Amino acid sequence: MSIRKLPNTSSPDEIAAVLEEDGVVCVKGFTTPETLNGLKQDLMPLLDTTPGGDDTFFLGNKTRRLARLFARTDHAVSVATNPLYLETARKILQSKPRKVWAGEHPMEVIPDLQIGGTQAIQIWPGQGAQPLHRDDAVFLWPHPSSQEARMNMMVALTEFTHENGATRVIPGSNKWGDERMPKVEETVTAEMSAGDALIWVGSTYHGGGENAADAPRTGIVIQLDLAYLRQEENQYLSIPIERMKALPEEIQRLLGWSRSETYGGWVEHKGQMVAPLELLKIDDFKEVGLIP
Numbered sequence: 001m002s003i004r005k006l007p008n009t010s011s012p013d014e015i016a017a018v019l020e021e022d023g024v025v026c027v028k029g030f031t032t033p034e035t036l037n038g039l040k041q042d043l044m045p046l047l048d049t050t051p052g053g054d055d056t057f058f059l060g061n062k063t064r065r066l067a068r069l070f071a072r073t074d075h076a077v078s079v080a081t082n083p084l085y086l087e088t089a090r091k092i093l094q095s096k097p098r099k100v101w102a103g104e105h106p107m108e109v110i111p112d113l114q115i116g117g118t119q120a121i122q123i124w125p126g127q128g129a130q131p132l133h134r135d136d137a138v139f140l141w142p143h144p145s146s147q148e149a150r151m152n153m154m155v156a157l158t159e160f161t162h163e164n165g166a167t168r169v170i171p172g173s174n175k176w177g178d179e180r181m182p183k184v185e186e187t188v189t190a191e192m193s194a195g196d197a198l199i200w201v202g203s204t205y206h207g208g209g210e211n212a213a214d215a216p217r218t219g220i221v222i223q224l225d226l227a228y229l230r231q232e233e234n235q236y237l238s239i240p241i242e243r244m245k246a247l248p249e250e251i252q253r254l255l256g257w258s259r260s261e262t263y264g265g266w267v268e269h270k271g272q273m274v275a276p277l278e279l280l281k282i283d284d285f286k287e288v289g290l291i292p
């Protein structure tokens with residue numbers, strides 16, 4: 001099985017249809033050249049001074065990981081809200097409303113989405129392959145499942161080749177049960193040009209490839225998750241409050257500052273159980289117990 005490649009003129013429905021089947025898809029030309037250049041300008045100098053991981057295996061001591069992308073580049077906003085990703089994620093993650101009763105009143109509730117993690121990942125020559133894994137392991141999600149917990153997307157900032165450590169993926173492994181072991185021989189390589197995006201669901205096995213080339217391979221990942229699950233990367237502590245206040249409300253919500261229809265995530269303010277994003281509108285955070 002190969003990774004299907006779709007043009008950036010595809011609809012979220014078309015992208016979601018491939019994801020439902022294969023668990024992975026590549027969108028060619030996902031970013032504009034301006035966004036790609038902006039991401040590189042903002043992140044490459046920071047990666048230059050980022051140390052490698054502290055384990056040789058899972059995170060890789062020749063792999064540099066720089067997180068907190070919403071604190072570090074304005075371009076994270078357009079990447080996360082690109083309909084080719086966000087609308088597609090909504091089709092996969094929000095397709096099954098849940099039934100809830102409030103007394104005699106039945107409710108059909110659609111779970112919110114949130115950004116669960118952001119990273120630039122730069123694999124240097126000499127880094128071996130990352131173990132194959134499912135990204136929804138962070139939630140101990142059971143498989144097979146009729147509901148995906150997470151979507152992930154890798155946007156290539158450099159070319160991704162088999163030689164330089166492009167992500168390895170097992171298409172179709174999103175349908176496997178938890179007893180089946182992923183094997184390297186079952187993987188295919190997600191070769192991409194800079195600006196392309198690889199999108200996969202949380203249950204698809206994959207891993208960073210070995211870099212046997214002579215230059216680093218760099219990409220960024222932004223995860224979109226069911227908002228009632230714990231964020232993998234703690235966004236509340238990752239983004240300075242003044243920067244949070246300046247972000248669009250859609251992004252504030254996606255970064256966890258909303259309150260769900262069934263009251264997940266509230267904070268008390270003057271006797272009301274409000275969405276935390278109400279606090280972002282208040283100038284003096286000491287008034288509500290937050291220290292800026």
Ligand SMILES: O=C(O)CCC(=O)C(=O)O
Pocket residue numbers: 121130135154165166167168206207208209
């Ligand atoms: O760097 C890659 O190609 C994949 C990284 C990855 O899968 C992860 O860190 O979860």
Ligand SMILES: [Fe+2]
Pocket residue numbers: 133134135206207
């Ligand atoms: Fe992963």
